Amino acid sequence: MDLAKVGLKDFSRSAIILIITNAIYAFVMPVIDIFVASYIMRNSNDPSKVILYQLAIYVGIPITFLLNGYLLNKVNIKSLFSLGMLLSGVSMVFMMSLDQIDYFGLMVAGLIMGMSFGLYWANRDYLVLSTTKDRVRNFYYGLETFIYTIIASTVPVIIGWYLMTGHSSGGVGSNEAVNSSYRVITTVVFIITIIASIVFHFGKYEKPKSEKFLYFKFHKLWRKMIQLSILKGLAQGFIVTAPAMLMMKFFHSEGALGSAISIGALIAAVIMLLLGKYSKPKHRLIIFSIGLTCFFLASFFNGLLFNEFGVILFMFLLLIARPVLDIAYFPIQLKVIDVLSSLENRNEFSYILNHEFGLFVGRFIGASTFLVLAFFVNTDIALRYALLIIGSLQLLSIVIAKQLLKQQATLENELLEKEQLEEDTLATKNLNSFTNA
Numbered sequence: 001m002d003l004a005k006v007g008l009k010d011f012s013r014s015a016i017i018l019i020i021t022n023a024i025y026a027f028v029m030p031v032i033d034i035f036v037a038s039y040i041m042r043n044s045n046d047p048s049k050v051i052l053y054q055l056a057i058y059v060g061i062p063i064t065f066l067l068n069g070y071l072l073n074k075v076n077i078k079s080l081f082s083l084g085m086l087l088s089g090v091s092m093v094f095m096m097s098l099d100q101i102d103y104f105g106l107m108v109a110g111l112i113m114g115m116s117f118g119l120y121w122a123n124r125d126y127l128v129l130s131t132t133k134d135r136v137r138n139f140y141y142g143l144e145t146f147i148y149t150i151i152a153s154t155v156p157v158i159i160g161w162y163l164m165t166g167h168s169s170g171g172v173g174s175n176e177a178v179n180s181s182y183r184v185i186t187t188v189v190f191i192i193t194i195i196a197s198i199v200f201h202f203g204k205y206e207k208p209k210s211e212k213f214l215y216f217k218f219h220k221l222w223r224k225m226i227q228l229s230i231l232k233g234l235a236q237g238f239i240v241t242a243p244a245m246l247m248m249k250f251f252h253s254e255g256a257l258g259s260a261i262s263i264g265a266l267i268a269a270v271i272m273l274l275l276g277k278y279s280k281p282k283h284r285l286i287i288f289s290i291g292l293t294c295f296f297l298a299s300f301f302n303g304l305l306f307n308e309f310g311v312i313l314f315m316f317l318l319l320i321a322r323p324v325l326d327i328a329y330f331p332i333q334l335k336v337i338d339v340l341s342s343l344e345n346r347n348e349f350s351y352i353l354n355h356e357f358g359l360f361v362g363r364f365i366g367a368s369t370f371l372v373l374a375f376f377v378n379t380d381i382a383l384r385y386a387l388l389i390i391g392s393l394q395l396l397s398i399v400i401a402k403q404l405l406k407q408q409a410t411l412e413n414e415l416l417e418k419e420q421l422e423e424d425t426l427a428t429k430n431l432n433s434f435t436n437a
Contacts, residue, residue, distance in 0.1 A: 060114015084119030089190035142276010233362020299391030
């Protein structure tokens with residue numbers, strides 16, 4: 001079938017409900033990704049606290065992934081996925097209730113958010129895997145990213161404007177006025193997570209087929225995938241919070257932060273929809289390479305200029321790089337899981353869990369790179385050069401992805417030949433039995 005003609009008709013009802021659920025929850029993601037970090041910066045003026053909060057999140061994610069594996073055998077996957085969305089609101093409520101931004105409070109809030117991400121992403125990855133086929137995944141992630149980037153282009157502007165309205169009308173107590181506005185936003189976030197959870201329950205989803213999910217030895221193809229996950233995790237170590245830290249440093253305003261994020265998001269949204277609609281599996285390496293190059297250029301210009309214009313350029317390139325990377329990376333990952341779960345007869349979730357630990361290693365190294373530079377040199381050097389170090393290292397992913405896709409194609413051909421041989425043998429046996437009869 002011509003993949004250029006893939007459309008919504010190719011999705012199951014459950015896949016469409018999953019897209020709608022994620023579209024609703026997408027209104028929450030910019031708040032979590034951007035404005036929680038800006039809230040910490042506003043109330044502590046300490047970038048290292050933002051990174052420590054992020055580290056707490058990254059510690060909570062793999063622990064919850066592991067816990068989720070056990071819970072899937074006893075608890076409906078709908079409940080676990082819904083709980084993941086709801087916990088993001090709980091984490092923000094806890095954060096806003098703190099009298100001061102101390103390390104203990106940040107760690108607790110971060111761990112709760114990590115549990116939220118763990119439950120959400122562990123089950124989301126499996127749900128996409130179980131409700132879609134490889135040929136439609138480019139379009140699935142393109143459509144999902146298109147929706148997300150459209151929302152991500154409007155929500156930051158609205159929230160930034162709302163926060164600055166509170167700032168301008170607050171007089172002497174303007175900082176408290178902004179904090180009150182953050183609490184209102186948190187309430188709205190909590191309501192949205194409830195709505196998303198309700199919508200999700202209209203779909204029908206099955207739990208993973210096998211009870212065993214914890215393995216320590218994997219096929220050599222999967223080891224390549226883990227190498228990719230570590231490199232991907234490097235950027236995730238603080239790329240979520242880096243934009244907020246840079247914007248608050250140079251512009252000192254959530255309004256500027258929201259406007260800057262929206263500029264490139266609309267362009268990225270159109271690119272994602274077109275890529276998802278018209279690209280084929282064979283284009284994934286090219287798309288992946290373009291995303292990595294954009295990320296490197298973003299970090300390069302930030303390090304070279306390190307001023308207002310450099311930050312705007314960084315934000316624009318990053319807004320293109322992140323979704324372009326995802327539209328290639330996730331289908332590559334899921335296709336590898338398809339192949340290996342069939343070959344090794346293992347639960348798909350076992351690969352999702354192991355992949356998360358690869359991401360954790362990368363995230364820890366990425367966040368630690370920033371913290372080491374911040375504590376032993378200074379935060380400006382960390383903001384300027386940690387991104388450049390990571391952006392350069394991530395270019396290695398192009399070579400690894402090329403090797404992985406080549407090995408995957410070889411393995412698929414071997415599996416097809418084996419299946420064909422088994423079918424021919426069975427057909428011969430049936431024919432002999434019929435002749436003898």
